[in-house]
Amino acid sequence: MEKAKIDFLKTTLSLYIDHTTVLAKLQQPNSEFVILDVRNAPAAIKKDQIKGAIAMPAKDLGSRLSELDHRKTYVVYDWTAGTTLGKVALLTLLSADFKAYELSCALEGWKGMHLPIEALSI
Amino acid sequence: MEKAKIDFLKTTLSLYIDHTTVLAKLQQPNSEFVILDVRNAPAAIKKDQIKGAIAMPAKDLGSRLSELDHRKTYVVYDWTAGTTLGKVALLTLLSADFKAYELSCALEGWKGMHLPIEALSI
Amino acid sequence: MEKAKIDFLKTTLSLYIDHTTVLAKLQQPNSEFVILDVRNAPAAIKKDQIKGAIAMPAKDLGSRLSELDHRKTYVVYDWTAGTTLGKVALLTLLSADFKAYELSCALEGWKGMHLPIEALSI
Numbered sequence: 001m002e003k004a005k006i007d008f009l010k011t012t013l014s015l016y017i018d019h020t021t022v023l024a025k026l027q028q029p030n031s032e033f034v035i036l037d038v039r040n041a042p043a044a045i046k047k048d049q050i051k052g053a054i055a056m057p058a059k060d061l062g063s064r065l066s067e068l069d070h071r072k073t074y075v076v077y078d079w080t081a082g083t084t085l086g087k088v089a090l091l092t093l094l095s096a097d098f099k100a101y102e103l104s105c106a107l108e109g110w111k112g113m114h115l116p117i118e119a120l121s122i
Numbered sequence: 123m124e125k126a127k128i129d130f131l132k133t134t135l136s137l138y139i140d141h142t143t144v145l146a147k148l149q150q151p152n153s154e155f156v157i158l159d160v161r162n163a164p165a166a167i168k169k170d171q172i173k174g175a176i177a178m179p180a181k182d183l184g185s186r187l188s189e190l191d192h193r194k195t196y197v198v199y200d201w202t203a204g205t206t207l208g209k210v211a212l213l214t215l216l217s218a219d220f221k222a223y224e225l226s227c228a229l230e231g232w233k234g235m236h237l238p239i240e241a242l243s244i
Numbered sequence: 245m246e247k248a249k250i251d252f253l254k255t256t257l258s259l260y261i262d263h264t265t266v267l268a269k270l271q272q273p274n275s276e277f278v279i280l281d282v283r284n285a286p287a288a289i290k291k292d293q294i295k296g297a298i299a300m301p302a303k304d305l306g307s308r309l310s311e312l313d314h315r316k317t318y319v320v321y322d323w324t325a326g327t328t329l330g331k332v333a334l335l336t337l338l339s340a341d342f343k344a345y346e347l348s349c350a351l352e353g354w355k356g357m358h359l360p361i362e363a364l365s366i
Contacts, residue, residue: 002338008255009335011130016328081326082203084138084226091131094124104328133252204325206260206348213253216246 015090017101019110022075026052034069035103038076038089043120050077050107051116058089065096077103077110137212139223141232144197148174157225158198160211165242172199172229173238180211187218199225199232259334261345263354266319270296279347280305282320282333287364294321294351295360302333309340321347321354 025033035053038061039046049055056064058078068074074093078085086102093100103110111117147155157175160183161168171177178186180200190196196215200207208224215222225232233239269277279297282305283290293299300308302322312318318337322329330346337344347354355361 002341004255005259006335006338009259009331009338011126013328013331013335015127015131018328080203081324082227083231084135084140087131087135091128091135094128094131097124105326109326133248137249137253202325204349205353206257206262209253209257213250213257216250216253219246 015087015102016104017075018104019113019115022103023115025073032071032073034072034074036074036076036089037107038085039078039107040085044122046120048117048119050103050110051118053077056089058085058092061089061092065092065098068093068098070098072099074098074100075103076100077106079106080108081106137209137224138226139197140226141235141237144225145237147195154193154195156194156196158196158211159229160198160207161200161229162207166244168242170239170241172225172232173240175199178211180207180214183211183214187214187220190215190220192220194221196220196222197225198222199228201228202230203228259331259346260348261319262348263357263359266347267359269317276315276317278316278318280318280320280333281351282329283322283351284329288366290364292361292363294347294354295362297321300333302329302336305333305336309336309342312337312342314342316343318342318344319347320344321350323350324352325350 022033022035025031035050036056037046037049037053038056038058040057040059043055076086076089076093081104083106086106090100090102105112144155144157147153157172158178159168159171159175160178160180162179162181198208198211198215203226205228208228212222212224227234266277266279269275279294280300281290281293281297282300282302284301284303320330320333320337325348327350330350334344334346349356
């Protein structure tokens with residue numbers, strides 16, 4: 001059972017990337033990291049987003065994969081860690097052979113740490 | 123590893139149903155969907171619930187399975203997505219061969235979307 | 245698929261321990277249960293903790309395993325259930341053959357239930 005628990009935890013943790021790592025990766029020259037905001041809400045509801053993120057609603061992701069680049073690594077996030085939307089987006093990306101992670105703690109955690117965000121024009 | 127991640131995400135997501143799907147299913151005539159409120163708290167603490175839900179505390183579920191119908195599909199929810207109670211209830215239902223899902227984002231998400239709730243008489 | 249779901253839920257739930265069980269175990273004479281606060285924040289940010297917890301930041305855990313006792317059972321917690329830090333700590337402990345669980349609902353849930361906490365001296 002311990003082996004099953006350990007494997008389970010390793011796989012769970014392999015899906016996530018934390019904000020510290022994301023910030024460090026983004027600061028490298030020619031960073032291959034790209035943040036995708038996969039929230040389905042319109043800009044008027046979202047109001048702001050992680051600085052530099054690309055809006056790519058989870059509901060559109062499957063039909064917009066041609067806009068993505070297999071040399072990049074994508075970090076997806078939704079409002080909070082409790083939703084399933086980030087996992088839906090991550091599954092779409094991994095199934096299409098993209099390198100991708102879900103942002104640990106989502107937008108809620110990013111804001112809670114007072115990390116860079118930007119207002120959305122409505 | 124990607125295969126392990128993809129299988130893991132598919133299984134995770136297969137446990138949940140989102141509020142949009144639940145609402146659509148409930149509006150069908152003779153809907154087979156039934157929402158179970160599995161919170162263990164008394165009505166005075168719960169105060170309200172998802173409209174039309176049946177109170178079926180997780181702690182009692184195992185001894186009340188005879189009240190359920192194998193032709194139905196059950197959607198369980200707890201206060202928030204961060205608790206384990208919904209998973210405990212879901213495990214009980216699936217192990218007894220019922221069709222069941224956990225409501226994605228739980229009651230907290232349902233209220234956050236301003237979906238129909240009803241006050242509980244105390 | 246139902247078998248996969250059931251196994252998945254069993255493994256998920258096997259990682260957690262709920263506050264009721266923790267409190268009952270701690271009240272036994274010569275309890276083998278020890279609560280580890282694995283938050284990485286300094287005391288000035290944490291401000292308080294679960295009563296009787298030992299501060300063992302997840303970032304230091306790997307290098308401080310010699311301080312732990314294989315006869316004990318460790319319960320780790322982070323700020324909320326949505327973070328991955330508790331799982332990181334749990335993986336470290338289980339991989340080193342310690343008996344360990346993550347506290348269901350984390351510190352947020354413990355405080356929400358008004359269970360015993362204590363202020364941290366700064």
